[in-house]
Amino acid sequence: MRRLSPETFDELCPSSMLPIRMQNKWAPLLMRVLGEGPQPFSELRRALPRTSAKELTRALRSLDRDGFITRAADPGSVGYGLTPLGQSLLVMLLDVYDWTAEHWDELVDARERADRAEQAQASATS
Amino acid sequence: MRRLSPETFDELCPSSMLPIRMQNKWAPLLMRVLGEGPQPFSELRRALPRTSAKELTRALRSLDRDGFITRAADPGSVGYGLTPLGQSLLVMLLDVYDWTAEHWDELVDARERADRAEQAQASATS
DNA sequence: CAGTATCCTCTATGATACTG
DNA sequence: CAGTATCATAGAGGATACTG
Numbered sequence: 001m002r003r004l005s006p007e008t009f010d011e012l013c014p015s016s017m018l019p020i021r022m023q024n025k026w027a028p029l030l031m032r033v034l035g036e037g038p039q040p041f042s043e044l045r046r047a048l049p050r051t052s053a054k055e056l057t058r059a060l061r062s063l064d065r066d067g068f069i070t071r072a073a074d075p076g077s078v079g080y081g082l083t084p085l086g087q088s089l090l091v092m093l094l095d096v097y098d099w100t101a102e103h104w105d106e107l108v109d110a111r112e113r114a115d116r117a118e119q120a121q122a123s124a125t126s
Numbered sequence: 127m128r129r130l131s132p133e134t135f136d137e138l139c140p141s142s143m144l145p146i147r148m149q150n151k152w153a154p155l156l157m158r159v160l161g162e163g164p165q166p167f168s169e170l171r172r173a174l175p176r177t178s179a180k181e182l183t184r185a186l187r188s189l190d191r192d193g194f195i196t197r198a199a200d201p202g203s204v205g206y207g208l209t210p211l212g213q214s215l216l217v218m219l220l221d222v223y224d225w226t227a228e229h230w231d232e233l234v235d236a237r238e239r240a241d242r243a244e245q246a247q248a249s250a251t252s
Numbered sequence: 253c254a255g256t257a258t259c260c261t262c263t264a265t266g267a268t269a270c271t272g
Numbered sequence: 273c274a275g276t277a278t279c280a281t282a283g284a285g286g287a288t289a290c291t292g
Contacts, residue, residue, distance in 0.1 A: 019192060019215055020146050020222070025285070041254050053255060055285065066145060067236025079254090085232050089145055092225050096146070099218050106211050110193025151265070167274050179275060181265065205274090 017107050020096050026051055026059040028093055031082070034069060035090050038081030143233050146222050152177055152185040154219055157208070160195060161216050164207030 022028050026048060033039070033047045044056060051059075060080060063069045068086035072079060082090060100107070148154050152174060159165070159173045170182060177185075186206060189195045194212035198205060208216060226233070 019194075020148055020219070022146055045254095052286070052288085054257085054287095057255060058285090065237065065240040067232060067240070068145070085229060085236065088229065089225070092222065093146070095221070096218065099215070103211060103214065106193060110211065111191065114191040114193070149264095171274095178266070178268085180267095180277085183275060184264090 017104070018096060018100055019107070022093075024059045024062045026055060027063055030056075030059055030063065031068065031086065031090050031093055032097075034080060034082050034086070035094075038078045040079035044080065143230070144222060144226055145233070148219075150185045150188045152181060153189055156182075156185050156189065157194065157212065157216050157219055158223075160206060160208050160212070161220075164204045166205035170206065 018028070022031075029048060030044065033044060039047075041056070044060075045051070045053065048056065060069065063086070064071065067083055068089055069080050070083055144154070148157075155174060156170065159170060165173075167182070170186075171177070171179065174182065186195065189212070190197065193209055194215055195206050196209055
């Protein structure tokens with residue numbers, strides 16, 4: 001898997017177009033980051049600079065509750081890491097990212113078309 | 127694809143365990159239902175008895191905006207149906223359902239474990 | 253470093269009633 | 273039949289400040 005850069009997580013980042021989400025806004029990105037290996041809290045913060053500590057914590061709790069990650073899995077290890085279940089989920093999640101990339105143009109076009117139609121509707125009403 | 131029965135959509139239905147969702151609560155089920163062929167509003171209501179007309183409409187608007195469904199696609203046809211993009215998405219969505227079914231026990235166990243831990247935490251605090 | 257605590261706003265969803 | 277309109281509530285998520 002390609003290394004992720006912080007810019008990946010901009011406001012206009014491709015994840016905003018993902019047709020499928022996890023419960024938590026930052027969860028899917030967190031999964032991808034953790035897919036690169038176990039990491040402590042501070043590194044996750046650096047990887048997701050647009051997230052507050054509170055939100056990051058909430059996302060981690062949520063993923064933990066669902067059994068996708070663990071805290072300090074290996075004794076003497078670093079903070080958070082994927083469980084086997086989490087790794088399995090990540091595979092599927094990456095398929096979703098791939099699907100999105102493949103259909104990117106269609107997705108963008110559909111939204112633009114819909115927004116234009118809404119615009120036309122609005123100006124006709126006024 | 128196996129035919130869907132209304133009971134599939136109970137409160138405790140498996141979809142509540144889906145680790146991945148679409149933006150709208152009813153959207154993924156709607157996709158599955160529409161995967162069985164184009165259908166009018168009234169049939170969709172019957173298929174999703176726990177949804178109000180308002181919520182169903184909102185889900186349909188959302189799916190339409192994203193280009194996954196259309197209204198009255200074929201001239202003289204029935205209400206709503208999947209677009210090619212929607213059909214492509216449905217394939218992936220079914221993979222998600224399959225993944226969930228395959229990992230069902232692990233998912234349930236993880237949540238029960240987490241809830242028990244929270245319980246223990248709560249009683250220790252009080 | 254690894255979080256927790258507060259305050260605030262916006263959205264999703266439900267329940268219910270109404271309309272062309 | 274195929275929706276729209278209104279009211280009300282829970283939770284998501286952002287911003288900011290604080291703690292062991």
